[in-house]
Amino acid sequence: MLPQTANSPGLQNNHFFSTDKCFQSSDTRLNTNSFFYSENSTMQKFFQLNPHRSMKTQGSLRFFFARHGERIDLAFGPQWIEQAFDRNGKYRRINLNMPTDLPFRPSKREFLGDSPLTEIGQFQARLTGEALGYEGYKIHYCYTSPALRCIQTATQILAAQGLEKIVKIRIEPSIFEFLGWYDKGLPSFVNFESLVSFGYNIDTNYKPLLSLEKLQQDENYTDYYQRSFNVSKYLSNIHQNEGGNLLVIGHAGTLEVCTRQITGMPVRPYAEFNATIRKVPYLGLAMIEKEAGSNSFEIQGSVIPSLGHTSNFNFDPMALKL
Numbered sequence: 001m002l003p004q005t006a007n008s009p010g011l012q013n014n015h016f017f018s019t020d021k022c023f024q025s026s027d028t029r030l031n032t033n034s035f036f037y038s039e040n041s042t043m044q045k046f047f048q049l050n051p052h053r054s055m056k057t058q059g060s061l062r063f064f065f066a067r068h069g070e071r072i073d074l075a076f077g078p079q080w081i082e083q084a085f086d087r088n089g090k091y092r093r094i095n096l097n098m099p100t101d102l103p104f105r106p107s108k109r110e111f112l113g114d115s116p117l118t119e120i121g122q123f124q125a126r127l128t129g130e131a132l133g134y135e136g137y138k139i140h141y142c143y144t145s146p147a148l149r150c151i152q153t154a155t156q157i158l159a160a161q162g163l164e165k166i167v168k169i170r171i172e173p174s175i176f177e178f179l180g181w182y183d184k185g186l187p188s189f190v191n192f193e194s195l196v197s198f199g200y201n202i203d204t205n206y207k208p209l210l211s212l213e214k215l216q217q218d219e220n221y222t223d224y225y226q227r228s229f230n231v232s233k234y235l236s237n238i239h240q241n242e243g244g245n246l247l248v249i250g251h252a253g254t255l256e257v258c259t260r261q262i263t264g265m266p267v268r269p270y271a272e273f274n275a276t277i278r279k280v281p282y283l284g285l286a287m288i289e290k291e292a293g294s295n296s297f298e299i300q301g302s303v304i305p306s307l308g309h310t311s312n313f314n315f316d317p318m319a320l321k322l
Contacts, residue, residue, distance in 0.1 A: 046134050047138045054136050059240065064248065066128065069153045081111055096119065099118070099122075105188075113186075122153075124307055126156050128307065132157070132161070139157070141170070143175060144169055145172070147251070153249050171208065173214075173215055175250040179224070180224070182217075186212065186215065221273055224257055228254070229257070232259070232262040236297075262297050263298060284306075
């Protein structure tokens with residue numbers, strides 16, 4: 001496999017995606033200062049001002065469950081692939097909200113089931129990481145769904161706190177969304193080798209609760225609750241002695257199913273479950289906390305301001321001539 005180096009070219013006219021190459025020309029991994037208005041030294045001051053939030057305390061755990069950022073397929077529709085890739089497999093963004101580069105995949109069609117973030121999606125993640133930092137919440141550990149959009153979201157949140165090279169991303173298949181929505185089977189996810197080559201700081205030594213192969217393809221929604229409850233308990237057991245702040249990036253349902261039972265609440269009826277998760281926006285965030293000496297988690301109120309913005313429409317300046 002051809003290595004991706006620190007000198008990989010950035011924005012230029014020859015972005016490519018070809019099955020006879022093992023990576024794309026990429027600056028995404030080098031672009032961790034994009035949209036970042038705070039120097040690391042400034043962020044460190046916020047951590048120092050809030051040691052009770054930024055430092056690990058034995059027995060005290062905080063989970064920050066968040067949905068990924070804006071995904072390109074929902075922003076532009078599934079036709080984005082045919083529009084942005086030419087017949088030779090060369091990628092060029094056709095809208096400024098499309099990513100400048102994409103990690104290598106054997107086929108461009110794999111992006112259909114495993115969408116990347118838009119540029120706005122990455123910006124949303126940066127704002128969220130900054131906001132957590134401003135409140136003194138330094139991320140100590142990071143877990144994500146295997147979906148590319150979740151890995152990208154985690155990377156940007158960590159980068160906003162200057163931690164993208166310090167805190168490794170642990171990919172946990174149990175965090176993936178409800179499999180009942182995937183009647184044609186799981187998407188094809190980017191493999192570890194390609195993620196690392198592209199510059200993502202992946203913990204390749206992490207042993208997940210469940211491998212992708214062991215995910216139950218025919219699960220119902222109560223199975224989804226149980227799978228998510230199991231992973232919350234699993235991560236809690238891993239970190240309960242040392243404590244810390246755990247970032248968990250998943251999907252709209254993650255905030256509900258990963259917090260529900262571990263905070264002592266019952267599984268919702270399906271209609272209520274479905275209605276609840278539809279209210280979770282991009283980068284919706286929920287925190288649960290277990291204080292030292294306590295045996296139970298409690299869900300907390302908003303720890304950072306919510307993230308809202310209007311939608312932009314495509315603009316053709318030639319319309320001014322009509």
